[in-house]
Amino acid sequence: MSRSRTRVATASVALAMLLLSACGSQLAPGDVVAAGGTTGGGGVVVGADGQPVVTGDDGMPVTTGTDPGTTSGGDTSGGDTGSDSGPGPQDGSDPGPEEGPDGPPVKAGSCDGFKNGPGITDTTITIGNSSDISGPVPGLFESAQDATKAFVAYFNKSNPDGICGRTLVLKNYDSRTDDPTDQRNHVDACENVFAMVGSMSAFDSGGAAVTEECGLPDLRSAGVTGARQKCATCFGAQSTIAGEVNNVVADHVLKNFPDAAQNAASLYINAGAAAENGQLQPKAMTKRGMRFTVVRGIEVSEFNYAPYVQQLKDEGVGYVQITGAIPQFVRLAQAMTQQGYDPDVFMIDPTAYEPDFISQGGKDVEGVTIYMNFVPFEEASSSPETKLYLDWLQATKPGATPDFFGVFSWSAARLFVETAAKLGGDLNRASLVDAIRKTDNWTANGLHAPQRVGPKHTGECFRLIQVKGGKFVPLGSTKYTCNGITTVS
Template sequence: MPTLRRTRARRRAGAVALGTLAGALTLSLAACGSQLDPNQVVGAGGTAAGVQGGAVAGGEVPGAGTGGDLGAGGDLGTSSGTGGSTGGTTGGTGATGSGGTSAGGGGDAPQPGGENAADGGTKAGSCDGFKDQVGVTSKTITIGNASDISGPVPGIFESSQDAVKAYVAYFNASTDICGRKLSLKTYDSRTDAAADQQAYADGCENVFAMIGSMSAFDSGGAAAAEGCGLPDIRSAMVTGDRASCGTCFGAQSTVANQFQNAVPDYVKKNFPDAAGKAAMLYINAGAAAENGKLQAAAMTKRGMKFSMVQAIDIAEFNYAPYVQQMKDKGVKYVQMIAQPPQFVRLADAMQQQGFKPDVFMIDPSAYSLEYIESGGSAVDGTTVFTNFVPFAEASSNKEMQTYVSWLNQVRPGAEPTFFGVFSWSAARLFVERAVALGGKLSRESLVADLGKVSDWTANGMHSPQYPGPRRTGDCWRFLKLDGTSWVPTGGNKYTCAGLTTA
C-alpha cells in the first residue's frame, strides 16, 4: 500500500511552528465548521491590520510550471499518459512586483478521460459570444490564488497553491476553454488580513477569478471580492466575513455552528461506555475557543456525556494536570481541538501518566507524517475523522491519483495535504462550470452558476460538499494510527448522519 511522502524540511518546520501561532493554530478545523475571528486573533498575537509598503508577492504561472518539461510523476500516480507542451513565457505585475515563468507540458503524469479528464467530461457550452473581459483574452483565462506562503509560519498553506498549479498544468496539457488556456497568477497572503486584502484588490483588476485560495486571515479580501464581483472558489472559508461574501464559495463547505453527527455516532456505536465519559480539550485561542464549546454541546445533543470541557492556554506546556483531571473523572473518550504540536504534547502527557483512553479523537490536521514522526509511540492508536479519500488509498480513486501525480509534476517530492485536496477540488469546480458556460462565461454568470452547485465530490475525491447552499458536509469516515500507518476503523465508507446545530 502506498505511503505518505516525506514532507520537505521547511514545511515540517512550519507545522511545528504552528503551535506557537495562535492566529493560525486552528485553521485545520475548517473541516468541521471553524471560524477565526480577526479580533480574537489580533489579541492572541496575530496581525490583522497595517502592512507598510508592498507585502504581497505576485507572479504569473502559465501552465504552472517553471520551464521546460514537467518531471516524472509520484508513487501514487496511475500509468503514464501523453501530454503536450502548452503555455509560454509571459510577464505580469503582482501587487508589489512582476514575474513570469514558462510552462511545460504534461510529462509522465496521467491523462485520464471521462469525468476525470481535465474538463471533467463536461458538455461544453457554445463558444458563441465569448468576450474578452477582466482576466480573459483571446488566448488565456487568468485565474489567481492567494494563500499564506510566508509570514510567521512559512509555507503553512503552500500546498493549496501547489494544488492549483498542478491543476492548471494538468488542464493546459490536454484541453482549453473555447480556445483559451489557463494562466495562474499567484499571491502570498502572508498570514495577514491586510496582505489578503491587497491580493484581492489586485485580483479585481487583473484576474477573472480566484481559485483554491487558503488563508488564516481570509476576512481581509472578502469585501474586495464581493465589491468587484470577483468569483472566489476557496479551499475553505474560515472567517465570518468570508462566509458572508456573496461571491465567495468553499470547495469544502462549512458553517461554524454545524457539527457532523458522524463523530458522536461512531463513538456511541463502537465505544458506548466511552460515549458517556467524554472530555473535550481545546486551545483557548481563536476559533478553537469557540469550537470546543460548540462541538461538545452538539455532541451532547447527540447523546454523548462530557464530564470535562477544558480550555488550555496557548502558552501552557505542562499538560499533566489536565491528564490527572481526566483520570480522576474516569474519562474514556478524549477529543482535542488544536494542532499537531499540542496533540503530541497531550499524548506524551497521557503516556507518561499511564492514561490510555478508549478513544483519542482529533481532526484531519494530524493525518501527516509530521504527527507520526514527532509523536512516536505516544500517538499510536490516535483516531482521526476525515472527509476525503486517504492518500494511502489513492489507488481506489482516480481523481486522487491524478492530484498526487500532477502535484509531483509541479513540486517533485511534495506531500499531498488536506487543504491541497480541496484546492484541487476548487480548481476542478471552476473548470467544469466555466466549460459548461462556454461563451456565456462572465464573473456574474459564474457566481450565479456556483450558487446552484450542491453535492460536490470532485469525482469522489472527498465527501459531498455544498458550496452553493453553504452547508457543512455531514459525511465522514475514520482512520486509526497503527504504529506508523493509518488504517480504516469503523469501516472504509463514509457515515452520513446529518448535522447538529449548537
Template sequence: MRRLRSNPDGSNKHQRVRRVAGSALVTFALVLAAACGGSTLDPEYVQSANNPNGVSGGGTPGDVTGSGDTPADAGPDAGDSGTGDSGGGASIPGVKSASCDGFKNQKGITDKQILLGNSSDISGPVPGLFTAAQQGTKAYIAYFNATTSICGRKLALTTLDSRTDAGADQQAYTKLCESVFAAVGSMSAFDSGGAATAQRCGLPDIRTAAVTATRNACSTCFGAQATGAREFSNAIPDFFVKHYKAASQKAAFLYLNAGASAENAVTQQKIETRRGMKFVYSSGIDVAEFNYGPYVQQMKSKGVRWVQFIGGYQQGVRLAQAMQSANFKPDVKFFDPTVYDAGFVRSGGSAVEGSITFTNFTPFEESQPEINLYKRWLQQVAPGAAPTFFGLFAWSATKLFVAQSLSLGGKLTRSSLVASVRGVRDWKADGAHGPMDVGGKHSPSCVRFLQLRGGKWVPLKGTAYVCHGAGKA
C-alpha cells in the same frame, strides 16, 4: 460568540473571539491565525499545516513566491498529454460542455487564455503557510492545460501573497479584481480583508476554504471545503455512541486555547451531548502550557474513558505522552484531523498508538483516481512536495471552476459563474472528498474514520463515508 478558557479543574473564564469556522478540518487555519496574532505557538506546529505528511524538500516555484505581477503559465506537460482536446471538450466525468456559441472575451479572457488569480499566505510570521494551496491550484491548471481547454482557451495563473495579513488580502483582491477573470484556490488565515473587495467587483472567488465569517458571507466567495458557522457533523458522535457506547458516557473534551479552537469546542461538545454523549470533564489548555499532567490527573479522578482533543498534532502528542506517563488508558483517544500527519506518528511513538481521527477526504495512502491525479501533477509543478489537505482542496476548487465554466460554455461571465457555483450543493471532485455544499455554505456532514495501528493510519469500521447531517449549536 464566546471564547471559553478553562483551568485544569474545569473552572471557566470567557473571552471574545471574532473568527469562526464550521468545519473541524478548517479549525486549524484559525489556530494559525491566533498564532500569528501574537501567541507563543510553536513555529514547528504551524508549519505542519503545509506539510502534514512530514515530507520536506521540493521548495516553491519562483512564480509562486514572487510578486504575482506576472502570470504563471502552467503549460502542458509532454509526459501526460491527456485528450489533447482544444475545442472545449470536458475531461471531467459527468460534465457536459455547453456550446461555445456567443463566447466573448472580457476581463481576464483573451483569444488564447483565461487568466485566473490565487492569493494565499506565502510570507509572514510562518513562511510558506499556505504554499500548498498555490501548488494545488497550479497542479490542476497544469493538468487541465495538458488535456483540454475552455472554448479554445488555456488557463494562466497570477499568484499573489496575502502575507498572513487582512490588509494584504484586501490589496491582493483589489489587483485581482482589475486583472483576472476569477480567483481560485486562495487560502488565508485572515481572509476577511478581501471579502468586500471581491463582492463589490463581482469577482468569482472559489477558494480552498473560507475561514472567517466575513469571507463566508461574501456573495461571490465560496469554499471547495465548505464551512458553516457553529456546525458539526452528527455522524461523529453517532459513531462513538454506536461503537463505543460505554466510553461515550464518560467523556472528556480538551482543546487548545487559540484561534477558533475554543469556540469549536463549545459547538462540538453541545452537538455531541445532544446526540447522546455525556461529558464529565472539559478544559482548555493554553498554547504556552507544556505540563499536561494536571489535566490527565483530572481525567483519571473522574473516571474518563473517552478523550477528545482539538489542537495541533504537537499538542496532541504532548497529551498522549502525559496520559502514557500517568498510566492512564482511556478506551478512546480521539483527535482533531490535524493529527493526520507523519510528525504525529513519528514523535508520538507508542503513546499515540490506537488514536482515532476522522476525515472528509480520501486519505493519501489510498489509491483513488482523483487523489492519484493530484499527487502526480503536484510533482510536475513542485517536485518533492507532499500532498496536503490545503493542496487537495485548492485542486478541488480549481476543478470546480473548470467544471462550471465548461457547463456554461458561451454564456460564461463573472456573474453567470457566481450564479452557477451558488447552485453546487454536492461537490465531490470525482471522489477525492466527501460531498460539499459549496453553494449553500454548510459544513460537510459526511465523514469516515481512521485509526493508528502499527504506526499507520488505517480505516476504522470501513471506508464508506457516514452521512447523518450536520448539527448546529
C-alpha cells in the same frame, strides 16, 4: 480501557487559526506587518509549468509558453517559494509538468457568443490564488497554491483547446497571514483575474467585502472567517460553517463506546477559533446524546499537559477530544502515556493526517483515530482523482507533501473548470457565481465526501482511519457515513 483512540477536534473552519496557535503565534491580524512581515503586491503570473509569464502594462499575460519574463506588481514572493528538489512521482520517474498523466476531458458547452472580460483575453483565462506563503508560520498554506498550480498544469495538458480556446494561467498572491494583505490582493484580483481559485488563508476576511463588491468569483479550499463565509460570491470547496457539526463522530462513540460517551472531555487551545469550536462541538455532541464532564481550555504557551491528564484520570473520562494542531495533539498523547492514562476513545480531525503526526508522536499516537472527509492517499489506487492530484503535484513540484488543504484546493480548481467549460459562451463572472450557487453534493470525481458548496452548509459525511503499526489504516468501512448535522450557537 482499550487503546482505540478516536479523536474529534474541530471543523476545518478553525484549522488555520489552530496552526498559528500551535506555533505560538498570538499576533492579531494587523500586527503581522509590524512584526516583520511585508505587504502584498500585485502577485505573480505563472504558466502551467509554474514559471513566470510575460505580462503587459495591464498585468495581463502577453502570451503563453514563452520563456520566463517579467511579473506584474514586482512581487516575486507570491510565486513558487518551495524547493523543486526531492523525489519524483509515485512510479519513480521524474516527468515535467507537461508529461503527467491525463484525466478525463472536461465537458464543454457551446462557445457561441463568448466575450472577453476581466482576466480573459483571446488566448488566456487568468485565475488567481491568494494563500499564506509567508508570515508567522512560513509556508502555512503553500500546499493550497501548489495544488492549484498542479491542476492548471494538468488541465492545460489534458484539454489542449482549453476553455473556448483559452489556456488557463495562474496568478499567485501571498496573503502573508494578514488581513490587510488579503484585501490588497483581492483589490488587484478584481481588475486582473477572472476568478480566485483554491485560496487558503488564516485571515481571509480582509478581502471579503471587496471580492463581493466587484463580483469576483472566489472558489476557495475553505472559508475560515465569518466574513468570507458570508461573502455572496465566495464559496469553499470544503463546505464548513461554524456551529454546524457533523454527527458521525458522536454517533460512532455512542454506538461503540456507550460508557465513554457519557463521560467525555473536550480540551481546546484557548485562542481564536480553536476556543470557539472547542466549546461548540461538545454542545452539539451533547444534543446528540453524549455527556461532557470536562470542557477546558489550554493556553497557547502551556507545555505541561500533566495537570490536564490528571484531571481526566480523576474524573474517569473515557472519551477525549482536543482542538489544536499536531504539536498539541502529540503533547497530550505523550502526557497520557507518561501517566498511564488510556481512554477508550481519543479522536482527532484531518489536520493530524500528515507524516509529521506519526513521526513526532511515535508509539504515543498508536491507536489514535482520525475522522476524514477525503480519500486517504494510501488508497489512491482506488480513486483516480486522488491519484491525479498526487501525480501532478509531484510533476509540478517534486517532493511536495500532499495534505488536507491541497485536496480541497485541487477540488476548487476542478469545480471552476468544469463549471466554466459547461457555461461556454455564457461564461462571465455573474453566470459562474450563479452556477456555483446551484452546486450541491460536490465530490470532485470522488476525491472527497459530498460538500454542500452552493448552499453553504457543513458536509454530512465522514469516515474513520486509525494509526496502527506506525501507519494510517481504515477503521471500519472505507465508505463514508452520512448522519446529518446538529446546529448550535
